[in-house]
Amino acid sequence: MRKTTNIKMLGLALAVSGVFITGCSDKNEGEQRVHDRHNPFPSTYKVIESAPIFISNVTILDGVGGKIEDGQILLENGKVANVGKNVSIPSNAIEIDGKGKWLTPGIIDNHSHLGVYPSPGTHSHSDGNEMTGPVTAEVWAEHSIWPQDPGFQRALAGGVTAMQILPGSANLFGGRSVTVKNLPNRTIQDMKFPEAPYGIKMACGENPKRVYGSKGGPMTRMANVAGYRKAWIDAQAYKSKWDKYDAAVESGSAGDAPKRDLRLETLAGVLAGDILVHMHCYRADEMAVMMDVMKEFDYKIGTFHHAVESYKIPDLLAENGVCSAMWADWWGFKMEAYDAIRENVPMVHTAGACAIVHSDSDLGIQRLNQEAAKAWSDGKRAGIDISQADAWQWLSANPAKSLGIFEHTGSLEDGKNADVVLWSGDPFSTYSQAEKVFIDGALVYDRTDPSTWPVSDFELGQVTQGDAK
Amino acid sequence: MKTVIKHICQLSLVATCVSASFSVMAEKIAITGAQIYTMSAAGIIENGTVLIDNGKIQQVLDNKRVPSGYREIDASGKVITPGFVGALTSLGLEEVSLSAGVVDARVEPHAVSSVGAAYDVQYAINKDSSLIPITRVEGFTSAVTGISRTDQLFEGQGAVISLNNELSSTLKARAYVHVDVGNSGMHANGESRAALWVALNQSLDEAIFASTHDLSPSQGWEGMISRADAKALIPVIKGETPLLVTAHRAGDILQALDIQSRYSDVKLVLVAATEGWRVAAQIAEANVPVILNPENNLPGDFDQLGSTMENAGRLHKAGVKVAIGMETHNIRLAAQHAGNAVANGLPHNAGLASLTSNVASIFGVDEIGSLAPGKRADLVVWSGDPLEVTEAAELVMIEGEEIPMTSRQIQLRDRYLKRSTDKPVGYFR
Known part of the structure; x- marks a missing residue:
């Protein structure tokens, strides 16, 4: 986030669109919702109050490469208060014996379509791809998300504490993504991760050309690239118009504000560095082209998603500081997924590039620890020796970085949000399960106590509500 | 030699x-x-x-x-362990699924068949497919393979193949005929069970009639099913070829079991059986096995509201024979699927049986799926528990x-x- 830009834009919002302001732009200060042109749908997420939680005798992976045997952790006031071997216990703490169990940061899935492609997957629920034109940067995933998707509860039982929900990949620019806490309530605003920046979904390759090939194009990869470049040129012009206006406002000589354009506003937000780029891209050669487009227009691609050929260019990805969000072993469902290999994740990691394990699946999101375990063990057999403690970065720290929220979550470091999973055993085993899940220090799922299992409105009153899922 | x-x-x-x-x-x-x-x-x-x-x-x-x-x-x-057997795949029928030319696992309606039963994959299997070595290095030595979509009532006839290194490898042709009676099977069948079931009953009735009828071109035949469909369905009504029925909701499963009360020789196999656990006793009583993916635990459609990861375990407990493995490119992950069934209540040995002996017995291919004198020497040496995601096949043997x-x-x-x-x-x- 570029805070200065936001504050500047806040003043602008007052002058331009007359939207009401109920608080200060400094998000750390108040509980009040801030509506402005850059945040018209502010988060109403509320931390659930909890007594302090103290877990001991537990094997801890801190998410940033550390492993503590017989460790202890204190969760207090929604934060990780202390981690180590000698943590002091407040008198009012709830104590949990973690003997034989493992503790990790909550899993963060940076590629989900829960809520935009919810269960049941009826046509009326198909809200993830605005397939009416190849450039729809003006649409926002959060306006499609159905918080009653039972997939959220299933993901919670798999230890997922936060996720990014993206539009689909039919379009060159699919629209804005949103990062949420996995604690669905009545509205999407109730889920929004308060401090998370926006993302934009872009897509390379087969999907846009398949969808638009007979609908006016693009029908080739070369037209895909022409489409991105044309859009960035328009965005540059739009941004410069607003930059001039902003400068005039500052010097007290502003005239009429330019007319807002939702599409270009999002693209200009990328050029300003406020909106993070998440680009669906399978093939190595296409990723390399996109990293050149990124330089041509001076923006940053945060993460390539799917990235099944990242193992072919880990050096380029490391050099350009672009993350790869990958499956462990999906392949072959289309040509651009034909060269997938099982060692993709460890090969990217070992080259010093940022590796993430993502799901893109309402089933896969329930077992991301197993996806990481497969990639980790496949790497080991191929001679790539990575510790489990380092590998856990694929599930929490690196996705948090990819989403711009690592300052707040993604590792068990003092002061971070207490987003934590207690596993029944080594989470790299098929047989281990998330036993207790904490979000901001509150116990939000306990496998051993069915009364704690959240049930979505959709499943309430249906034949098997509240069953083990 | x-x-x-x-x-x-x-x-x-x-x-x-x-x-x-x-x-x-x-x-x-x-x-x-x-x-x-x-x-x-x-x-x-x-x-x-x-x-x-x-x-x-x-x-x-x-x-x-x-x-x-x-x-x-x-x-x-x-x-x-014995070499794993892919329980329901399209191996050898599909190289790249989307926008990549012919996929033999998907059949457009053709004049030879009016209800889709006649299509036969035994002629379509490509042993040079890259999927075969990719699958067998992970411990799968044979597979059931068949059609994934016809847009007709039946999804044709599948086969059992060896994943050996030879061009020809069919262990059993015409190993099953498949029909989907769940929501996903409605689109080509009047969009309603009220049409689909009548069509299914009619098809089986006509097959019974055809079994004593001269199907040669010089003779009259005005059935709803084509002559080629009749030839495929006669072994089904005689119980020589199993009828695979995909069903999700409990009511659909009971309807499927009821096929055996009307056509007593039909040998049923349930596929998916998402809510099977709700009627597990009836399935066990009817002695009908189930092929499923235990990880399907979401209400993907209104006929899957009772989905749960405990389905496999609950079915087994009631005495139902369970096979696991419904995938093609990643059928190799069936071991992980079985592992997750074990994590949710299926006994470990039943998890291994779901990948080996149960599949062999469902399809009547006795020479695979177990290690006993006289069986094919299809086996795998694993680094450890094959249902653990971190273990792997280290040596794979097919016919010794x-x-x-x-x-x-x-x-x-x-x-x-x-x-x-x-x-x-x-x-x-």
Whole structure:
């Protein structure tokens, strides 16, 4: 986030669109919702109050490469208060014996379509791809998300504490993504991760050309690239118009504000560095082209998603500081997924590039620890020796970085949000399960106590509500 | 003597693999030291020996013994199972699923068939498919393969194939006929069970009639099903070919079981059975096995509201035979699926049976799926518990031959691990 830009834009919002302001732009200060042109749908997420939680005798992976045997952790006031071997216990703490169990940061899935492609997957629920034109940067995933998707509860039982929900990949620019806490309530605003920046979904390759090939194009990869470049040129012009206006406002000589354009506003937000780029891209050669487009227009691609050929260019990805969000072993469902290999994740990691394990699946999101375990063990057999403690970065720290929220979550470091999973055993085993899940220090799922299992409105009153899922 | 295709791999700076066809004397082999899951009456044997002769299991011993003339493979500390059998795949019928040319697993309606029963994959299997080595290096030595979509009532006739290194490998042609009576099967059937079931009953009624009728072109036939469909369905109503019925909701499953009350010889197999656990006692009573993916635990449609990860375990507990493995490119992940069923209540041995002996018995291919004298020597030596995601197949044997542990994916991996910047990547093999 570029805070200065936001504050500047806040003043602008007052002058331009007359939207009401109920608080200060400094998000750390108040509980009040801030509506402005850059945040018209502010988060109403509320931390659930909890007594302090103290877990001991537990094997801890801190998410940033550390492993503590017989460790202890204190969760207090929604934060990780202390981690180590000698943590002091407040008198009012709830104590949990973690003997034989493992503790990790909550899993963060940076590629989900829960809520935009919810269960049941009826046509009326198909809200993830605005397939009416190849450039729809003006649409926002959060306006499609159905918080009653039972997939959220299933993901919670798999230890997922936060996720990014993206539009689909039919379009060159699919629209804005949103990062949420996995604690669905009545509205999407109730889920929004308060401090998370926006993302934009872009897509390379087969999907846009398949969808638009007979609908006016693009029908080739070369037209895909022409489409991105044309859009960035328009965005540059739009941004410069607003930059001039902003400068005039500052010097007290502003005239009429330019007319807002939702599409270009999002693209200009990328050029300003406020909106993070998440680009669906399978093939190595296409990723390399996109990293050149990124330089041509001076923006940053945060993460390539799917990235099944990242193992072919880990050096380029490391050099350009672009993350790869990958499956462990999906392949072959289309040509651009034909060269997938099982060692993709460890090969990217070992080259010093940022590796993430993502799901893109309402089933896969329930077992991301197993996806990481497969990639980790496949790497080991191929001679790539990575510790489990380092590998856990694929599930929490690196996705948090990819989403711009690592300052707040993604590792068990003092002061971070207490987003934590207690596993029944080594989470790299098929047989281990998330036993207790904490979000901001509150116990939000306990496998051993069915009364704690959240049930979505959709499943309430249906034949098997509240069953083990 | 028999002819096999052997891969000869030389490791050098640039590794080369060539295929050559030549004859070898079928070897006598003793695999020693492993924990052996025989999936037969012999149960689990610790530290035993598997004796192999002429491509068959000769004997499984409960101690270590290497008779003279046998080559020993030391598998101490390892686990041996029968080769896994993909329970319901489209292996050999599909290379790349989308926008990549012909996919034999998907059939557009053709004049030879009015209800889709006639289509037969035995003529369509491509053993050069990259999926075959990619799958077998992960411990799968055979698979049931069939059509995934016809847009008609039936999804044709599937086959059981060996994933060996030979071009021809059908273990059983016309191994089943498949019909989907769930929501996903409605689109080509009047969008309603009220039409689909009448069409299904009518098809089976006509097959009964056809079984005593002359189907030659000179004779009249004005049935709803085509003559070719009738030829495919006659073995079904006689119980010679199993009828696979995909059903999700409990009511649909009971409807499916009721087929046997109208057509008493039909041999049913349930597929998916998402809410099977709700009627597990009835399924067990009818002695109908189930093929499922235990990880489907979301209400993907209104006929799957009762989905749960505990389905496999609950069905097994009620006495239902469960097979696991519904995938194609990643059928290799069926071991993980079974592992997750075990994590949710299926006993471990039943998890292994779901990948081996249960599949073999459902499709009536007795020579695979267990390790007992006279069975095919299709087996796998694993680094540990095969249902653990971190363990792997280390040696895979089909009919007593060690298969080359390589695949297109492994070669891509090795190319990019070996690559250096002094020359283009095409020169690294």
